[in-house]
Amino acid sequence: MNPILEVRDLHVHFDTVDGTVHAVNGVSLDLFAGETLGVVGESGSGKSVSMMSLLRLIPQPPGRIVSGSARFRPASGDLDLLSLGKREMAAIRGNRIGFIFQDPMSSLNPLLTIGDQIRESIEQHTSKRDAQARRRAIQLLDQVGIPDPEARYRNYPHQFSGGMRQRVMIAIAIACDPDIVIADEPTTALDVTVQAQIVDLMNRLSADLGIAVIWISHDLGVVAGIAHHLLVMYGGTVVEYGAVDQLYAHPRHPYTIGLLGALPKLHVNEDELVNISGTPPSLFSPPQQCPFEPRCPWAFETCLNSQPPLFDISPDTGSRHASACWYDLDRDKPRASGQPVAEWDKEDATL
Amino acid sequence: MTDTGNAAAFVRVRGLKQHFPITRGVIFSRKIGAVRAVDDISFDIPQGETLGLVGESGCGKSTTGRSVLRLYRPTAGSVTIGDLEISALSERQLRAERPKMQMIFQDSYSSLNPRHSVAKIVAEPLIIQGHNNAAQVRERVQQLLELVGLEPEHMKRYPHEFSGGQRQRIGIARALALNPQFVVCDEPISALDVSIQAQVVNLLVRLQRELGLTYLFIAHDLSMVRHISHRIAVMYLGKIMELARYDELFQNPMHPYTQSLMSAVPIPEPEVEKSRSRILLKGDVPSPANPPSGCVFSTRCPFATERCQREVPQPRQLRPGHTVACHNVDDPAVAEDIRLSGHKIVSSLQDAASSGPDRVFASALPGGAS
Numbered sequence: 082m083n084p085i086l087e088v089r090d091l092h093v094h095f096d097t098v099d100g101t102v103h104a105v106n107g108v109s110l111d112l113f114a115g116e117t118l119g120v121v122g123e124s125g126s127g128k129s130v131s132m133m134s135l136l137r138l139i140p141q142p143p144g145r146i147v148s149g150s151a152r153f154r155p156a157s158g159d160l161d162l163l164s165l166g167k168r169e170m171a172a173i174r175g176n177r178i179g180f181i182f183q184d185p186m187s188s189l190n191p192l193l194t195i196g197d198q199i200r201e202s203i204e205q206h207t208s209k210r211d212a213q214a215r216r217r218a219i220q221l222l223d224q225v226g227i228p229d230p231e232a233r234y235r236n237y238p239h240q241f242s243g244g245m246r247q248r249v250m251i252a253i254a255i256a257c258d259p260d261i262v263i264a265d266e267p268t269t270a271l272d273v274t275v276q277a278q279i280v281d282l283m284n285r286l287s288a289d290l291g292i293a294v295i296w297i298s299h300d301l302g303v304v305a306g307i308a309h310h311l312l313v314m315y316g317g318t319v320v321e322y323g324a325v326d327q328l329y330a331h332p333r334h335p336y337t338i339g340l341l342g343a344l345p346k347l348h349v350n351e352d353e354l355v356n357i358s359g360t361p362p363s364l365f366s367p368p369q370q371c372p373f374e375p376r377c378p379w380a381f382e383t384c385l386n387s388q389p390p391l392f393d394i395s396p397d398t399g400s401r402h403a404s405a406c407w408y409d410l411d412r413d414k415p416r417a418s419g420q421p422v423a424e425w426d427k428e429d430a431t432l
Numbered sequence: 433m434t435d436t437g438n439a440a441a442f443v444r445v446r447g448l449k450q451h452f453p454i455t456r457g458v459i460f461s462r463k464i465g466a467v468r469a470v471d472d473i474s475f476d477i478p479q480g481e482t483l484g485l486v487g488e489s490g491c492g493k494s495t496t497g498r499s500v501l502r503l504y505r506p507t508a509g510s511v512t513i514g515d516l517e518i519s520a521l522s523e524r525q526l527r528a529e530r531p532k533m534q535m536i537f538q539d540s541y542s543s544l545n546p547r548h549s550v551a552k553i554v555a556e557p558l559i560i561q562g563h564n565n566a567a568q569v570r571e572r573v574q575q576l577l578e579l580v581g582l583e584p585e586h587m588k589r590y591p592h593e594f595s596g597g598q599r600q601r602i603g604i605a606r607a608l609a610l611n612p613q614f615v616v617c618d619e620p621i622s623a624l625d626v627s628i629q630a631q632v633v634n635l636l637v638r639l640q641r642e643l644g645l646t647y648l649f650i651a652h653d654l655s656m657v658r659h660i661s662h663r664i665a666v667m668y669l670g671k672i673m674e675l676a677r678y679d680e681l682f683q684n685p686m687h688p689y690t691q692s693l694m695s696a697v698p699i700p701e702p703e704v705e706k707s708r709s710r711i712l713l714k715g716d717v718p719s720p721a722n723p724p725s726g727c728v729f730s731t732r733c734p735f736a737t738e739r740c741q742r743e744v745p746q747p748r749q750l751r752p753g754h755t756v757a758c759h760n761v762d763d764p765a766v767a768e769d770i771r772l773s774g775h776k777i778v779s780s781l782q783d784a785a786s787s788g789p790d791r792v793f794a795s796a797l798p799g800g801a802s
Contacts, residue, residue: 123625242716272488272652274713277696281712299626302655302698306705325702332789339793343630345659346788347697348682348704348781353637354630354659355793360595361625378794410791 083154084111085260085293086135091149091163093127093134096142103364105131106317108149109391112261117287117294119308119325121301121340125361127317128297132263135162136174153177155260176206179254183266185246189238195222195249196234202256221252226282244275248282255286262287263295268303280307301340305329310401313337316362316372319391323402333394333404333411335377371407379408381415392416441476441512442646443483443500443614448473448509450492450499467721469495471670472509474747477663479613482640482647484661484678486654486693488717492670493650494538497616500648501533502526513614531561531610538619540599544591550577550602551587557609576605580635597628604635608643616648621656633660654697658682663753666690669720669728672747676754685774686756689729695777701786709780711773727759734773735766 093105105127112118122128133139135151151162155177165173174180182188190198199218203209209217215234222230225248238246247267254262264283268276284307287294298304304311304325311328313321313336321334332338342355359376362368371377374384384407391403394411409416450470469492477483485493499506502518511518513533521529534557537543544553554573563569574584580601591599600620607615617636621629637660639645651657657664658678665675666689674687685691692711699705713732718724724731730740739759747757760766 123627244716272717273654273696273698274488274692275716276698277710277712280698300698301626301700302705305700305702306698329700329702330786330790332791335793338789338791340626341700341789342793343627344700345633345655346785347655347658347694347699348778348785349788350679351659354634356631356634357627357793358631360597360628 082113085114085154086110086112087150087152087154088131088135089150089152091131091134091151092147093130093139094145094147096145100365103367104144104317105134106368106388108314108317108319110312110319110322112293112295114260114293115287115291116309117284117296117307119304119311120295120297120314121299121304121311122314123299123361125316125364126314128314129265131314131317132265132295132297136178136180136263137162137170138174138180153261172206175202175253176257177260179257179259179262181247181250181254181262181264181267183269185243185250185270186238188250189246191238193237194234195236195238195241199249199253199256202253206257217256218252221256222249224255224286225249225252226278227252243271244278247271247279251279251282251286255290255292258290259292261293261295263297265297266299267296269299276303283307301329301344313340316368317364318368318372318388319405320373321404322391323395324400327396327398327400327402331396331402333402334373334406335379335408335410336373338410339376371405379406379410381408383407383415440478442479442514443477443648444510444512445476445500446474446510446512448496448499448511449507450495450504451507468670468723469720470499471723473665473667473670473672474509475665475672475675477614477646477648479646480640480644481662482649482660484657484664485648485650485667486652486657486664487667488652488693490669490717490720491667492720493652493667494618496667497535497618497648497650501535501616503535531557532612533614533616534607534610534612535616535618536600536603536607536620538622540596540603540623541591543603544599546591548590549587550582550589550591550594553591553602554605554609557606561610572609573605576609579608579639580605595628596624597631600624600632601635604632604639608639611643612645614646614648616650618650619652620649622651622653629656636660654693655699666693669717669723671728671757672755673729673758674754674756675747676751680751680754683778684751684754685777686750686754686761686770687758688733688735688760688770688773691770691774691777692734694781699781701784701788703786704781704784707780707784709773709776711777727757735760735770737763737766 088110091105091108095102095104108131120128134146146163153160153162196218199221200214203214203217219230219234222233227233227248268279296307308325311325312319315336321337332341339355339357357376362372368388371384371389374380389405389407391405393403395402407416448470449472452467487493498504500511506519551573554576555569558569582601621632649660661678663677664681666673668689674690685694692713695710715732718731726741726743727745730736745757745759747755749755761770
């Protein structure tokens with residue numbers, strides 16, 4: 082099975098007055114049809130920038146997509162998102178690939194009714210007009226769990242609560258039956274009880290409609306409940322990738338291990354949380370070493386001299402797992418050789 | 433840790449109310465109307481312990497922290513810190529007592545003056561309280577920076593030169609400058625990244641142990657509150673719904689709101705997330721400007737009865753050191769259902785819990801030490 086989205090070696094820079102920020106340094110990922118891919122990282126790890134640049138949603142300038150490819154394979158074809166023209170991109174965005182942003186208040190227009198904003202997307206990309214578009218919009222509102230959709234259709238965003246607004250954003254994102262929805266921290270601005278509702282809704286929708294979801298989050302807890310695969314980012318690079326069960330039980334990158342230890346558990350007592358001393362790297366200089374080296378207890382010479390590629394460390398069970406670390410945590414010694422993930426045989430992939 | 437039910441309380445709050453009047457442009461939440469931010473709450477904190485105050489946004493937890501320190505003048509109720517009745521003091525008397533009680537703020541950007549150097553920020557409380565000997569002040573500042581894990585050469589730098597975690601350390605150093613006994617931590621880690629959160633929490637725990645501090649720790653993250661607190665109060669719309677020791681609360685959540693909160697907190701274990709029992713609440717938190725009649729949780733409570741909409745439930749102690757404000761937890765009609773739902777949530781968490789990742793981060797190794 083070919084992935085529906087295949088990103089290879091994406092580099093994104095931002096030119097600022099203080100110098101060039103190397104925001105994304107060689108991100109590769111595979112997204113399979115119908116699966117949910119969690120993208121986790123701290124602020125500045127490049128998780129949002131890399132996903133948004135796929136849709137050309139970063140401001141250019143100062144942003145600059147330096148290199149990379151992003152093959153997108155909807156039912157209708159096979160194209161490289163990064164080489165599309167403006168018009169072709171506009172036909173994909175919001176149509177084949179929907180998106181949900183973190184803050185539903187600033188992503189909805191306060192001067193237009195909810196109904197008009199959903200219809201805008203429908204009329205832009207489909208042949209539905211007037212009553213037909215209206216019917217579709219009301220059906221979408223119903224689908225995302227807004228009670229009394231007929232009446233709510235005429236409401237303005239300020240008449241909705243935060244959770245309801247995020248539901249409207251989801252309705253817009255799925256309005257044209259997209260192949261992929263990119264959700265950028267969709268629950269970060271919400272309270273936990275509302276977050277649970279939205280997670281539940283997205284889980285249901287992606288399963289029912291067969292949408293592949295990229296769920297960007299800083300919270301390893303949230304993605305544990307929704308993602309099939311997980312991509313952990315640090316300093317603009319992918320440091321670990323794998324099936325969730327595999328990755329949470331057998332993390333093989335020091336950063337992931339530290340992150341899991343730094344989270345308090347609701348159901349287990351811990352004496353002390355893991356202290357990952359230090360701070361994330363400055364992105365002003367191009368990476369020449371492992372970005373996590375200054376904070377890593379396992380670091381050794383090689384880590385200082387070259388940036389590790391993603392090594393394939395998939396277990397025999399068939400699930401995928403890769404870690405960008407020069408130290409082999411399975412054998413507890415520096416890695417002699419390994420198979421970089423680019424060599425992966427795609428036929429082996431299982432969901 | 434001893435049972436705190438009988439121990440003498442260091443901080444005593446009784447019937448605290450903080451209402452904000454109906455004026456346009458009131459600072460709090462920019463809401464227009466009579467906002468009952470905090471509505472008749474009582475709790476004790478024994479010396480050297482941490483009370484975690486947890487709830488969703490708008491439930492009044494930050495307001496409680498500020499009212500307790502008299503940053504607002506409470507509408508009603510009394511606050512006693514040590515043997516001092518705070519709510520009755522005049523401004524002048526209050527200033528003299530300020531050194532005892534300090535606050536750590538959530539947003540380290542807006543709570544540190546960008547035009548002041550770190551030395552000046554940390555020294556400010558000392559100077560306000562009349563410590564005039566420059567050499568002594570300097571020495572104390574240096575000592576404080578060391579205490580919170582900053583270097584002496586940081587003294588000359590300005591807030592923008594620091595990362596979020598370091599800035600929070602500066603805020604902690606300032607709060608500790610006057611040797612306070614009671615510190616209100618108002619979401620001190622919410623704005624920080626996960627790996628930095630752990631650093632700051634570990635620091636707060638260490639400082640409590642070394643200096644015998646009493647904390648009121650305000651947060652929305654139930655897991656973090658459990659980690660740092662001795663006792664936990666769960667707030668909803670200006671009321672305390674449940675208050676118990678941390679282990680008791682998580683073994684035996686009695687209030688339906690606590691149960692739903694516990695079931696909604698994401699847990700970084702895929703097995704737990706797949707199999708756990710959940711209560712999905714409907715809708716959002718109602719506005720505190722127009723709270724529901726009777727029990728404020730009745731509009732979202734899966735167990736609500738007609739009585740809940742009429743009568744305000746009072747906090748009652750139903751188990752040792754465990755108070756709950758709910759009519760139904762001992763009402764024969766639904767009590768068993770509520771108990772079972774809590775039991776299911778707790779046991780589904782524990783049953784699926786694995787031993788965690790098979791590798792742990794060796795933060796004690798050379799180079800990894802903090």
